[in-house]
Amino acid sequence: MRDYLKYRRNKKILSIVFLLILIIVMLFFVFYKADEFVVYNIRLPRVLAAAVVGAMLGLSGAVMQGILKNRLASPFTLGISHGALFGVSVSLVLLGGAYMFLSAFLGGIFVIVLIFLFSLRIFSKETLILCGIAISAIFASFSMFLQYFANEVELSHIINWSFGDLSKATFESVKVCFLVLAVSMAYFYVKRWDFNALEIEESENLGVDVKKLSVISLFLATLLSTLSVSYFGIIGFIGLIAPHFARLIVGGSYENLFFLSAVLGAMLLSVSDFLARNVLYPVEIPVGIITSFLGGVVFLYLLLRKKNEA
Amino acid sequence: MKLKIKGISFSYKSEEILKNISFEIKKGEIVAVLGKNGAGKSTLLKTMAKMLKAKKGSVFCDSLDLFKLPRKEFVKKLSYVSQKQTSNDLNVFEMLMLGRRSYFNFRPTKEDFEEVQKVIDKLSLNHIKLKPTKELSGGELQKVAIARAIIQKSDIILLDEPTNNLDIKNQIEILKLLKSLKKTAVLVLHDVNLAIRFCDKLIFMRDGKILYEGDKSIITPELINDVYDIEVDICKYEENPVILPK
Numbered sequence: 001m002r003d004y005l006k007y008r009r010n011k012k013i014l015s016i017v018f019l020l021i022l023i024i025v026m027l028f029f030v031f032y033k034a035d036e037f038v039v040y041n042i043r044l045p046r047v048l049a050a051a052v053v054g055a056m057l058g059l060s061g062a063v064m065q066g067i068l069k070n071r072l073a074s075p076f077t078l079g080i081s082h083g084a085l086f087g088v089s090v091s092l093v094l095l096g097g098a099y100m101f102l103s104a105f106l107g108g109i110f111v112i113v114l115i116f117l118f119s120l121r122i123f124s125k126e127t128l129i130l131c132g133i134a135i136s137a138i139f140a141s142f143s144m145f146l147q148y149f150a151n152e153v154e155l156s157h158i159i160n161w162s163f164g165d166l167s168k169a170t171f172e173s174v175k176v177c178f179l180v181l182a183v184s185m186a187y188f189y190v191k192r193w194d195f196n197a198l199e200i201e202e203s204e205n206l207g208v209d210v211k212k213l214s215v216i217s218l219f220l221a222t223l224l225s226t227l228s229v230s231y232f233g234i235i236g237f238i239g240l241i242a243p244h245f246a247r248l249i250v251g252g253s254y255e256n257l258f259f260l261s262a263v264l265g266a267m268l269l270s271v272s273d274f275l276a277r278n279v280l281y282p283v284e285i286p287v288g289i290i291t292s293f294l295g296g297v298v299f300l301y302l303l304l305r306k307k308n309e310a
Numbered sequence: 311m312k313l314k315i316k317g318i319s320f321s322y323k324s325e326e327i328l329k330n331i332s333f334e335i336k337k338g339e340i341v342a343v344l345g346k347n348g349a350g351k352s353t354l355l356k357t358m359a360k361m362l363k364a365k366k367g368s369v370f371c372d373s374l375d376l377f378k379l380p381r382k383e384f385v386k387k388l389s390y391v392s393q394k395q396t397s398n399d400l401n402v403f404e405m406l407m408l409g410r411r412s413y414f415n416f417r418p419t420k421e422d423f424e425e426v427q428k429v430i431d432k433l434s435l436n437h438i439k440l441k442p443t444k445e446l447s448g449g450e451l452q453k454v455a456i457a458r459a460i461i462q463k464s465d466i467i468l469l470d471e472p473t474n475n476l477d478i479k480n481q482i483e484i485l486k487l488l489k490s491l492k493k494t495a496v497l498v499l500h501d502v503n504l505a506i507r508f509c510d511k512l513i514f515m516r517d518g519k520i521l522y523e524g525d526k527s528i529i530t531p532e533l534i535n536d537v538y539d540i541e542v543d544i545c546k547y548e549e550n551p552v553i554l555p556k
Contacts, residue, residue: 001427004403007440190416197408199400201392205359206462207382207412252399252442 011250015260018249022267026051029274049169050273050287051266052177053231054238056224058265059181061239062246062258063188063221066195067214068119071247072129072302074239075108075225076295079135081236083111084229086139089146089158097157101230108226111135112218161233164288166273173231180227181262184220188258191217195254235288237295238265244302268294311337311372313466313494318367320350320357327353329518331367335466335511340488341496342505345515346538351498352393354515355468358496359390371465382412389464393471393498395451397444402435402454405443409461429457433487449480456487469497473504502534506550526551 030039030047061074068078075081087107091100118131147158188195194213197203204210228235242265243257249264250256272290279285313335320328328350335341343351356362358369360377368377369388376387389409403426410422430439435457438450446454452472459467472488473481481501485508488495499505505512506526514522514537522533529551534542541556 001423004427004439005423007401007403193408193411193414193417196400196404197411199398200396200405200408201394202361202390204361204381205385205388205390206408207385209381247399251401251404253401253404 008255011253011256014250015256015263018260018263018267022051022263022270025267025270029270032274045169045171045174046166046273047270048171048174049166049177049232050270052174052181053166053228053235054242054266054269055262056177056181056184056228056265057235057238057269058242058246058261058263059185059188059258060221060224061265062243062254062261063195063217064239065243066198066254067217067221068115068128069198070128071244072240072299072306073132074237074243075221076234076236077129077240077299078111078115078132079139080108080111080115080222080225081229081234082136082139082143083107083109084226085158085162085234086143086146087226088161088230088233089143089150092157092161093146093150093154101227104230105223105226107139108222108229109219111139112222116214116218160286161229162288163286164233164235164291165286166232166269166276167284168232177227177231180223184224185258185262187220188217188254192254192258195258199252233286233288235269236292237299238268238291240302241295241298242268244298311465311494314370315358316367316370318354318357318369319365320353320362321365327518328357328364331518331520333513333520333523335494335496337494338492339494339510340508341511341513342499342509343496343513343515344499344502344505344537345521349515350518351515352470353518355390355470355496355498359388359468360384361390385412385462385464387464388466388468389459389462391455391459391467391469391472393474395448395455397442397446397451399442399444401442402439402446403430405454406430406435406439406458406461409458409463412462425463426461429461433457433460448475449477449483452476452480452484453487456484460491460493465494467493467495469495471498471500473499473501502529502553506552529553 026047030043034043057075064073064078065071084104084107087103088100091097091103114135115132119128147155150158191213194208197206197208243261245264246257246260250260273287276285276287276290315331315333318328318331331354343354345351353362357364368375370376371387376384406426407418407422410418410425414422430436433453438446443451443454472484476484481504485504489508506529511525513520516537521537522528529544531542531544534540534553543554543556544551545554
């Protein structure tokens, strides 16, 4: 028993070490080549936004992977981000920018309900990602349809959103995102052993209310990812990569997995945003381009590894 | 303690899979459920474990109706080990802790850790307890699943094909382990000879109904023919009937 407790304590310490590294990285990014005005008015909200949004996406990905029992699940690969982007497009083109979050959330929730129903009845967990790709394509076509009829200003807004960009971060948006992140993290922390139970066939016979857990968790995971899309656009792959790296570091138990997925998500997006600001300095590129590139490479690696394991 | 299965029926869409199944089990008895593929054996176990919702009927432990218990209380009375044991990133200790899920709320207590360790010692799993379950062999995985059911501390254990995909050495090891636990258990088996040797009671199903039930003395070539549609000879070895296909 002692060796397991020691193993468990070591994993906890490891998670905290990563949190400390994140804080140091964030401080460096805030003060890197910036005067006092830039630090407090531009850099601080942006670095905080990168950390909070990265944590939201990392957590959201870990939850989706747990509920759908598919390690390739994430808001991006399941099509939720594209559902939310379609919602944003509807708001920008048809509603003059009003109800943006609500439209994004409705777009995302529609997709997750479809995915959940498909996962129960039609598709195996292996083919679920293909279903996500199909849904992404359908919603991308809806968004393009709206773009075709949009005026120049609306069009530039939609394209900006589809890139994913943290330059519009404000303290206000960070506050809202942080609040939703904190509430969701508290819920998932309480339910971490139920998520462990979901890993086996007999989870219901262990006393877990699987249906209730799935519905609440997917609702919160969708809320996390669509909120980030409605503020900052599509930031792909963080939700896929962060839980994967977290699993490599602390193992499969959700005791530390939710926390570390959020921390690594925050770290990945912070670093990506730093690169986006500095790679072609003084030209700034949208962070979504960096995360999509990195994520695409890791996604291919995961697919190849899965094939080799099979 | 006596376990009574009373009039369980289960339908999927319009098809009746289980038709009014009733039988009784005494404390400490190991019961084998046998029959052809599609006879309804696994469905019976899943319905008893409330993984599937029975159309009618219930499971009673003495006079207590188990189906009326809240979920967390029910799983303390009856544990279920499925046919398909999934291996994943959880290590063996974490996997076994799942057996205590209905005993703790927020986090496992010292008592939970001790209970898990006790069973690890009892089943000699110490050498693999920090190993991810995805690195275990089929036999080890099945042993861990049974250990988890023991940790659940239920009165009855249901096991769906616990010897599935195991070699003969591991099959016998698993059945010997079950026998040594002296717990009330219902298991679905395909090998009638193993069932005769290790189980106290045999239930033969066909088309969602019980055709025969009793101890090994009920085994005759006619019974096997009725259940499996095959011709067999029966000989005796150490007082046990042994089935030999013709």
